[in-house]
Amino acid sequence: MSEADPREPSAATGFYVYGIARDLADEALGDTRGVSDAPVRLVEEDGLIALASPVSLTEFGERGLRENLEDLDWLEATARAHHAVVDAAAAHATVVPLGLVTVYRSEERVRRALRERKEEFTDALERVAGxxxxxxxxxxxxxxxxxxxxxxxxxxxxxxxxxxxxxxxxxxxxxxxxxxxxxxxxxxxxxxxxxxxxxxxxxxxxxxxxxxxxxxxxxxxxxxxxxxxxxxxxxxxxxxxxxxxxxxxxxxxxxxxxxxxxxxxxxxxxxxxx
Missing domain, CATH: 3.30.70 (Alpha-Beta Plaits)
Structure with missing residues (x-):
């Protein structure tokens, strides 16, 4: 679910994060598109990589999600796109998938999560490697x-x-x-x-x-x-x-x-x- 901090000021764009990886090249994902046909970016911080897409907070913010999660067609399309990104990355590197609709309000929030949860993510990557x-x-x-x-x-x-x-x-x-x-x-x-x-x-x-x-x-x-x-x-x-x-x-x-x-x-x- 959305991890946007309600105490932060509203923004038009957030970052949807599909999973965490390491040792993944920029070109590995090729032309893979994410949720709502958004491009996929690699946000790297402290040796970890977040697979992320910029998304509209009108659609993926807390208020929008309350409505969209009731729409089965929207939910299915989002899940398919989420899995497609994870599968594309997993073909080239170890990936720890995150839950469906994990959204941060800014790229800095994504980087902060990578720093603060580094031990947790590193342990998970080691657990599933190979x-x-x-x-x-x-x-x-x-x-x-x-x-x-x-x-x-x-x-x-x-x-x-x-x-x-x-x-x-x-x-x-x-x-x-x-x-x-x-x-x-x-x-x-x-x-x-x-x-x-x-x-x-x-x-x-x-x-x-x-x-x-x-x-x-x-x-x-x-x-x-x-x-x-x-x-x-x-x-x-x-x-x-x-x-x-x-x-x-x-x-x-x-x-x-x-x-x-x-x-x-x-x-x-x-x-x-x-």
């Missing part, structure tokens, strides 16, 4: 049987009891299928975690966003050494073939968005309820 992010999601079509059997049971003197027994069997079967699917997802995660440097568990996505129907079992990001990227992808493919009842999807390699911030103290991993 590594990329891979995303893995797993789904299963597990749901309770929608049997339309009548409540009466052939040869049964107590049709209500017969119906309840059948429903109990259906429920137990569905719960067992869910437990098995969850066990598969946990196994997949454990195998991939052994290859990765570190992982992040994300919340399950809404089916309307993921485009996948069914129960999302796993939504995780893995930071993987580039030297093990092929091994990681082949392992995902192998695990997917071993368990055809669970759909496994892999994406990447990506710039390490999920790992730009240092990991907090490890907590017990949260899994979807069966």
């Amino acid at each position: 590594r990329t992010e891979w995303g893995v999601k797993a789904y299963a079509d597990v749901r309770e049987s929608q049997s339309t059997a009548s409540a009466g049971g052939e040869g049964s003197s107590r049709p209500g009891t017969s119906y309840l027994q059948r429903r109990l069997v259906q429920k137990n079967t569905a719960e067992e299928e869910r437990r098995k699917a969850m066990a598969v997802a946990e196994y997949v995660h454990c195998q991939l975690r052994d290859i990765a440097v570190t992982t992040r568990m994300h919340r399950p996505q809404d089916p309307q966003l993921s485009g996948e129907q069914g129960w999302m079992l796993l939504n995780a990001a893995y930071l993987v050494d580039d030297t093990r990227a092929q091994e990681f992808r082949e392992t995902v493919t192998h695990l997917a073939r071993l368990n055809p009842g669970v759909r496994v999807r892999v994406t990447g390699p990506w710039a390490p968005y999920s790992f730009a911030v240092e990991e907090e103290p490890e907590e017990e991993e949260a899994w979807p309820e069966p």
